[in-house]
Amino acid sequence: MNIVHEEKLSRQHAKEVQEILYAADGEFVPALSAREGTTQTNLQEQAALASEPVEYFEKMCQQAFVLATIEHRVVGFLSYIPKHALTVCGADIACSYVSTIVVAPEYRGRHLTEAMYEKLFSCTEDAYVATRTWSENHGHIHILDKLNFYLAETIKDDRGAGIDTVYYVREIA
Ligand SMILES: CC(C)(COP(=O)(O)OP(=O)(O)OC[C@H]1O[C@@H](n2cnc3c(N)ncnc32)[C@H](O)[C@@H]1OP(=O)(O)O)[C@@H](O)C(=O)NCCC(=O)NCCS
Numbered sequence: 690m691n692i693v694h695e696e697k698l699s700r701q702h703a704k705e706v707q708e709i710l711y712a713a714d715g716e717f718v719p720a721l722s723a724r725e726g727t728t729q730t731n732l733q734e735q736a737a738l739a740s741e742p743v744e745y746f747e748k749m750c751q752q753a754f755v756l757a758t759i760e761h762r763v764v765g766f767l768s769y770i771p772k773h774a775l776t777v778c779g780a781d782i783a784c785s786y787v788s789t790i791v792v793a794p795e796y797r798g799r800h801l802t803e804a805m806y807e808k809l810f811s812c813t814e815d816a817y818v819a820t821r822t823w824s825e826n827h828g829h830i831h832i833l834d835k836l837n838f839y840l841a842e843t844i845k846d847d848r849g850a851g852i853d854t855v856y857y858v859r860e861i862a
Pocket residue numbers: 713716717788789790791792793796797798799800801802803804821822826827828829831832
């Protein structure tokens with residue numbers, strides 16, 4: 690197993706990332722295929738569902754990546770935007786903004802997500818790493834807590850009744 694940083698996805702890795710992303714589409718709230726892109730803020734106003742998250746994937750591919758690979762094949766990925774200007778609780782921070790993380794189902798539970806975050810902490814030039822998820826994503830939130838992210842902002846019912854958007858930030862020492 691390798692954890693590698695890839696500033697620009699290679700063509701082969703892009704194909705493998707696409708396969709993992711498309712298979713996970715329905716696990717996201719809302720589904721990625723109902724979003725215009727990776728940083729969209731109006732998460733309730735969804736366009737009609739496309740069958741696959743084509744637009745989301747194209748935007749994501751312009752970002753930087755940390756990949757988990759086995760024999761050079763991608764089994765999990767984290768995409769992020771370096772030097773992203775994020776406003777949380779009225780304050781502006783420049784951060785590495787993690788837009789998407791997926792681990793292929795058969796490789797979950799092996800701490801690959803933790804390892805990809807650790808890689809990002811070690812190679813980012815930003816003072817902060819930030820991400821957002823939905824309040825019911827207990828798996829991701831458990832990992833963020835474990836890695837010393839703090840809850841920076843909650844947008845109540847942003848994704849439907851009882852489903853908040855939660856922003857998490859971690860300072861890089
Ligand atoms: C969330 C996700 C990326 C986690 O990947 P993973 O590599 O299996 O996570 P890890 O193995 O690094 O998990 C580390 C810890 O989180 C816990 N965890 C992971 N997924 C969990 C879940 N669904 N529910 C509860 N705990 C979970 C693990 O038990 C482990 O806990 P421990 O260290 O206390 O034993 C993966 O489940 C996934 O791809 N989900 C679909 C997409 C998604 O939700 N992405 C995040 C939103 S952008």
